Amino acid sequence: MTNNKKVLTWLDEMTKMCQPDKIVWIDGSESQLDELRKESVATGEMIELNQEKLPGCYLHRTAENDVARVEGRTFICTSKEEDAGPTNNWMAPKDAYEKLSKLYEGCMKGRTMYVIPFIMGVKGSPFAKVGIELTDSIYVVLNMNIMTRMGKDALEEIGEDGDFTKCLHAKKDVNPEDRYIVQFPEDNTIWSINSAYGGNVLLGKKCFALRIASYLGKQQGWMAEHMLILGLTNPQGEKHYIAAAFPSACGKTNLAMLIPPEALKGYKVETVGDDIAWLKIGEDGRLWAMNPEAGFFGVAPGTSSKTNYNALATTRKNTIFTNVALTDDGEVWWEGMDGDAPAHAIDWLGKEWTPASGTKAAHPNSRFTAPAAQCPCISPDFENKAGVPISAIVFGGRRAKTAPLVYQARDWEHGVFVGATMASETTAAAAGAVGVVRRDPMAMIPFCGYNMGDYFAHWLEMGKKIPNPPKIFHVNWFRLDDNGKFMWPGFGDNLRVLNWIVDRCDGKADAVETEIGYLPKVSDINVDGLDLDEATLKELLSVDKEVWKSELAGMKEFFAKFGDRLPEGIKHQLNLLEENLNK
Numbered sequence: 001m002t003n004n005k006k007v008l009t010w011l012d013e014m015t016k017m018c019q020p021d022k023i024v025w026i027d028g029s030e031s032q033l034d035e036l037r038k039e040s041v042a043t044g045e046m047i048e049l050n051q052e053k054l055p056g057c058y059l060h061r062t063a064e065n066d067v068a069r070v071e072g073r074t075f076i077c078t079s080k081e082e083d084a085g086p087t088n089n090w091m092a093p094k095d096a097y098e099k100l101s102k103l104y105e106g107c108m109k110g111r112t113m114y115v116i117p118f119i120m121g122v123k124g125s126p127f128a129k130v131g132i133e134l135t136d137s138i139y140v141v142l143n144m145n146i147m148t149r150m151g152k153d154a155l156e157e158i159g160e161d162g163d164f165t166k167c168l169h170a171k172k173d174v175n176p177e178d179r180y181i182v183q184f185p186e187d188n189t190i191w192s193i194n195s196a197y198g199g200n201v202l203l204g205k206k207c208f209a210l211r212i213a214s215y216l217g218k219q220q221g222w223m224a225e226h227m228l229i230l231g232l233t234n235p236q237g238e239k240h241y242i243a244a245a246f247p248s249a250c251g252k253t254n255l256a257m258l259i260p261p262e263a264l265k266g267y268k269v270e271t272v273g274d275d276i277a278w279l280k281i282g283e284d285g286r287l288w289a290m291n292p293e294a295g296f297f298g299v300a301p302g303t304s305s306k307t308n309y310n311a312l313a314t315t316r317k318n319t320i321f322t323n324v325a326l327t328d329d330g331e332v333w334w335e336g337m338d339g340d341a342p343a344h345a346i347d348w349l350g351k352e353w354t355p356a357s358g359t360k361a362a363h364p365n366s367r368f369t370a371p372a373a374q375c376p377c378i379s380p381d382f383e384n385k386a387g388v389p390i391s392a393i394v395f396g397g398r399r400a401k402t403a404p405l406v407y408q409a410r411d412w413e414h415g416v417f418v419g420a421t422m423a424s425e426t427t428a429a430a431a432g433a434v435g436v437v438r439r440d441p442m443a444m445i446p447f448c449g450y451n452m453g454d455y456f457a458h459w460l461e462m463g464k465k466i467p468n469p470p471k472i473f474h475v476n477w478f479r480l481d482d483n484g485k486f487m488w489p490g491f492g493d494n495l496r497v498l499n500w501i502v503d504r505c506d507g508k509a510d511a512v513e514t515e516i517g518y519l520p521k522v523s524d525i526n527v528d529g530l531d532l533d534e535a536t537l538k539e540l541l542s543v544d545k546e547v548w549k550s551e552l553a554g555m556k557e558f559f560a561k562f563g564d565r566l567p568e569g570i571k572h573q574l575n576l577l578e579e580n581l582n583k
């Protein structure tokens with residue numbers, strides 16, 4: 001398939017280590033993919049769903065202990081420990097290679113190794129980057145086919161002498177004790193072993209497009225971020241693009257596909273991306289963004305025609321479902337889907353399930369892998385090689401208290417501080433406790449491929465280089481009242497907040513300056529047709545100084561970890577906030 005010596009030498013080395021019985025190059029052709037689908041159904045790796053109702057759709061169940069990203073077993077292996085920083089697990093590259101080589105030794109005996117050349121981004125785009133993933137999993141091949149642009153085109157892009165990100169995955173025996181997700185940024189290499197779950201094994205996604213890419217971006221003057229990208233057009237036909245970073249399972253896919261509420265019918269939201277953005281400074285002095293992925297690996301539970309019609313519609317064909325429930329007529333179901341729960345189903349563990357079982361039918365982190373091109377609201381700029389110009393960057397988290405519905409940073413440096421002080425309640429997207437508040441700067445804590453202190457510095461540097469930078473905001477859709485109910489309706493109604501954001505960018509909306517930044521007045525948020533009393537909105541738009549003082553203490557504790565790698569700009573903003581709160 002290629003004469004590229006770097007590719008062939010690497011493949012040879014990996015083959016000697018893993019010792020597969022067979023090597024199959026993935027060319028991206030429908031006929032080859034169809035063979036693989038058939039084979040995976042025959043072995044039980046995939047379950048064919050009702051092909052009349054869900055054409056081209058399959059279900060996959062992962063091992064019970066292998067249902068989410070494993071941050072505790074994810075490593076950044078730079079030669080110096082301080083280059084990985086205090087928020088990443090670290091191993092010396094030499095030790096990591098040695099340790100993992102032993103695990104990989106002969107692990108593909110009796111199996112086939114698939115060679116998947118893939119492009120992150122559109123072929124020929126200045127943003128595009130190539131990788132090759134070696135894997136012994138057909139599930140990975142079929143998912144990579146949806147999530148990336150893979151096959152012959154990617155090999156062409158690498159050419160006779162080009163570089164590529166070297167990705168090795170072996171599911172081995174899915175033993176959690178020996179599970180490792182390891183990035184070697186200095187070698188442009190990723191090694192993953194003993195998992196067969198989504199983000200741990202679709203190496204183009206978090207491992208490459210965020211961990212490796214963030215490292216490359218720092219060196220080359222661009223950014224790789226955990227951000228959705230959407231286009232918002234108002235009734236006058238004016239269009240703005242927004243990039244938003246929320247932690248895992250905190251609403252990126254939903255916001256990217258938002259449907260305006262009845263009262264705001266003339267507005268239109270179009271999706272450029274739902275998880276990852278690569279951002280570069282354009283010749284016009286603005287920041288431009290592109291989505292390196294070709295599909296959505298979205299959270300299933302909570303997705304319904306009410307909450308996210310567009311996501312649901314996207315998954316009605318050519319979709320792979322992971323860890324959802326299987327109904328008796330060969331369809332899928334999850335908690336929060338339309339209609340009543342089925343009277344009987346097979347749950348994500350493959351066991352008989354009824355509503356009386358008292359357990360969840362779908363795993364809380366069950367997902368769909370669906371082609372972005374099928375999304376009813378996909379942006380005409382989804383495959384624009386130049387990307388799209390960003391007017392606003394929005395940070396957000398899941399905070400029951402503390403963070404108001406929305407506020408705007410005073411300037412870029414303050415905006416970087418707002419991103420760097422993000423905190424959010426943990427979700428089922430990663431193994432471990434759920435609902436615990438943790439600091440998650442820019443929603444990148446699990447995904448930054450280098451010292452996060454340097455990452456903050458890179459953000460600050462970028463601001464100095466962008467002649468016309470986006471304005472920066474923070475949102476929180478997840479405030480709870482004393483009865484534990486969401487105070488803000490969320491979903492489509494988030495457009496009301498996006499409108500204020502865009503109007504601020506255009507200098508059209510008012511705000512009040514507070515200790516933490518600019519907040520809208522109650523009258524600045526359009527609540528037409530919304531059943532929300534003024535007192536609640538007032539509460540959503542308030543800053544409780546005492547609560548923020550304790551927040552400040554948490555920020556200080558977090559920043560102390562970075563020692564002298566914490567940039568001056570962040571220290572300066574921290575002092576400003578303290579002064580403001582003590583005034």
Ligand code: GTP
Nearest residue numbers: 248249250251252253254299301302429477490491
């Ligand atoms: P990852 O794919 O893990 O990065 O997640 P994501 O950030 O794309 O999150 P997603 O949009 O899939 O939403 C995760 C969960 O949050 C789903 O169960 C949604 O129903 C819920 N959610 C999304 N938006 C809102 C909102 O505005 N309000 C409330 N209350 N819940 C929301």
Ligand code: SPV
Nearest residue numbers: 069198199205206248429
């Ligand atoms: C996330 O956890 O942020 C995801 C899913 O988007 S995964 O690909 O598993 O990282």
Ligand code: MN
Nearest residue numbers: 247248249275
């Ligand atoms: Mn994500």
